[in-house]
Amino acid sequence: MELSEEKLLKMYQDMIEIREFERKVDYFISHGDITGTTHLYIGEEAIAVGAINAAEEKDYISSTHRGHGHSIAKGVNIKEMMAELFGKTTGSCKGKGGSLHIVDSDTNNLGANGIVGGGIPIAVGAALAAKMQENGEVILCFFSDGAMNQGAFHEAVNMASVWDLPVVFICENNQYGMSTSVEKAFNIQDLSARAKAYNIPGVKIDGNKIMEVYEVVQEAVERARQDGGPSLIVAETYRWKGHSKSDAKVYRTKEEEKAWKERDPIAQFEEELKAQGILDEQKIEDIREEIDEKVEAAVKFAQESPFPDKEDIYDDVYVDGEVEL
Amino acid sequence: MREITGRQAVNEALREEMERDENVFLIGEDIGIYGGAFGVTNGLLDKFGEKRVRDTPISEAGIAGAAVGASLMGMRPVAEMMFMDFITIASDQIINQGAKIHYMFGGQMNAPFVLRMPAGAAAAGAQHTQSLEALLYHIPGLKVVMPSTPYDLKGLLKTSIRDDNPVMFIEHKKGYGEKGEVPEEEYTIPFGQADIKREGEDLTIIATSHMVFKALKAAEELAKQGIDAEVLDPRTLVPLDMESIVKSVSKTGRAVVVHEAHRRGGIGGDIVARIVDSEAFYYLETPIKRITGPNTPVPFSPVLESEFIPSEEKIIKGVLDILD
Structure with a gap:
């Protein structure tokens, strides 16, 4: 597949940006500047970046609790996202949502979701609207292996299939739902086999190879756009960090972690781009420096932003009118 | 003034709002050719077609989720839960998703959908008869409408469809057969007026x-x-x-x-x-x-x-x- 150098570099930059953003979040959450918990996307960058770049700007995404990567790939303002994680009033959700509810209507991002699988029926509803409005928009619906065992997955995928809706279901199989491995949670090896039950195309891919993600998603997006209905793509990957802040990772081995880290999606893409003469050491350094600065600026913005006023608790419960006290 | 039943009042409200706004559409189980389990959507399939009167698989969470998702994209879905009892199956989409989208997203998005649901005891045992309004009343972000007369059913359903928030519209099965005066001409009833x-x-x-x-x-x-x-x-x-x-x-x-x-x-x-x-x-x-x-x-x-x-x-x- 021939992609412009500019686009390939943008994809590389997006991956670096996700990883650096997440590293900062990891730092600030362990130091208590960010309260609560968060779910980091480190190790899975190729999926969000490959898939979202394979679609068009006008297309929509629905995201998950592990959603920072999707938002960055879709073009969120990372200052606002970081400020949201810090609970600041300048955040994406004015400090009301936090990590689990990052959303960005400006970039057609229907939002992260705190409920595993909760975004799948919503994505299907959005796809139903796109079909009714005949606007050629496609919805990329991200979820995890864990979500595939929710009833909502079955209901929503079946509806999308019955109605030929323009939605691409992208499962990020990072091998664990919290501590429970896919081996324990499924009695099938290839999760994409479930597509057969809905009579839609299903394919398992290497989610750490960005060009593979790109190609497969692009084909699915175009099929959806041409009224060819939904697809299920299961991208095999691994989350380098624990499920969330409190996770001691006792359920997996260091050897397993090491083996997956050797298949680092960023390193793999970097090698490819170097081989193509698009990247060299100097350019990599420049890009990393530029992104460091961007992420640092986001942190500075978040740190310097004010917290919401206490009275803001009552805002935005309803579109109109006040909350009954 | 003419008298019509609660069932006809709801039907008229749906019909008039669908005529008024092409973004309004109906989605639910057996609402098309069957006309709804209680006959409320009778005749609407013939008038508006399958695209806007959409029969679904038996998937309440899917139905509610479709309503939430479509509403985020500028549509005005009116979803029917065949029985109010079935909101329990759709509760994630109602309680965790639809009700909270405007708030937890800091006002960036809103979900203007209506969920219609027949409630009340009517010779059907424990799972088809409940009045679960208190569950919904408890949840910030939902509006909860529970009319009695045909006049109120019609006027408030029209207001519900035009409202920019998720509206839970509770109909009583026995109210479908009650007759009452309903004017021919257009009217709506504001929320929050006893x-x-x-x-x-x-x-x-x-x-x-x-x-x-x-x-x-x-x-x-x-x-x-x-x-x-x-x-x-x-x-x-x-x-x-x-x-x-x-x-x-x-x-x-x-x-x-x-x-x-x-x-x-x-x-x-x-x-x-x-x-x-x-x-x-x-x-x-x-x-x-x-x-x-x-x-x-x-x-x-x-x-x-x-x-x-x-x-x-x-x-x-x-x-x-x-x-x-």
Whole structure:
């Protein structure tokens, strides 16, 4: 597949940006500047970046609790996202949502979701609207292996299939739902086999190879756009960090972690781009420096932003009118 | 003025709103060729076609989620839960998703969908008869509408469809057959305006949904005994027109709250608390009484079911108890 150098570099930059953003979040959450918990996307960058770049700007995404990567790939303002994680009033959700509810209507991002699988029926509803409005928009619906065992997955995928809706279901199989491995949670090896039950195309891919993600998603997006209905793509990957802040990772081995880290999606893409003469050491350094600065600026913005006023608790419960006290 | 049934009133509201706004569409189980389990959507498939009157698989979470998702994209979905009991299956989409989208997203998005749902005991046992309004009333972000008469059903459904928030529209199965005056011409009813269905001086009966009809009959019986009851129908529970309730109770000095739902955790308890929290407290001459369904599932046998549903007699007895 021939992609412009500019686009390939943008994809590389997006991956670096996700990883650096997440590293900062990891730092600030362990130091208590960010309260609560968060779910980091480190190790899975190729999926969000490959898939979202394979679609068009006008297309929509629905995201998950592990959603920072999707938002960055879709073009969120990372200052606002970081400020949201810090609970600041300048955040994406004015400090009301936090990590689990990052959303960005400006970039057609229907939002992260705190409920595993909760975004799948919503994505299907959005796809139903796109079909009714005949606007050629496609919805990329991200979820995890864990979500595939929710009833909502079955209901929503079946509806999308019955109605030929323009939605691409992208499962990020990072091998664990919290501590429970896919081996324990499924009695099938290839999760994409479930597509057969809905009579839609299903394919398992290497989610750490960005060009593979790109190609497969692009084909699915175009099929959806041409009224060819939904697809299920299961991208095999691994989350380098624990499920969330409190996770001691006792359920997996260091050897397993090491083996997956050797298949680092960023390193793999970097090698490819170097081989193509698009990247060299100097350019990599420049890009990393530029992104460091961007992420640092986001942190500075978040740190310097004010917290919401206490009275803001009552805002935005309803579109109109006040909350009954 | 012409009289139509509650069923026809809902049907007319849907039809008129679909004619007014091409973004309004219906989605639910057996609402198309079958016309809905209670015949409410009869004829709408013929008029608007399968695209806008969309039959679904039996997938309540999927239906509610489709309504949420489509509403985020500028559509105005009106989803039907065949029975209100089935909101339990769709509860993630209603409670965790739809209700909270505007708030947790900091106002960036809103979900203007309507979920219609028939409630109430009607000879169907424990899983097809519940009045679960208190569950919905508890959840910030939802508006909860629970009309009684055909006039209110029509006017409030039209307002619900035009509202920019998720609206839970609770219809009573027995209300579908009730007849009432409904004008031919267009009208809507604002949320948060209770309706005094009968004016009176001696006490206020606050009744919801189908209990309004029972309360009105009870009031007529009480009138024969020289007791002049005011019957107030809140019509919308969220927002609740406390101003009218406080005004009425302050005038009469006595209140009885009637709903079909179970007593424990029912909205009656909250209405009483809100009366007690208000200036109406100083006008109270007697305790406030709740006449409700018991804290049991709804039983099947006609004998047991009629024991469950608050009757005219029970309302009269409750009123006489506080007047003694």
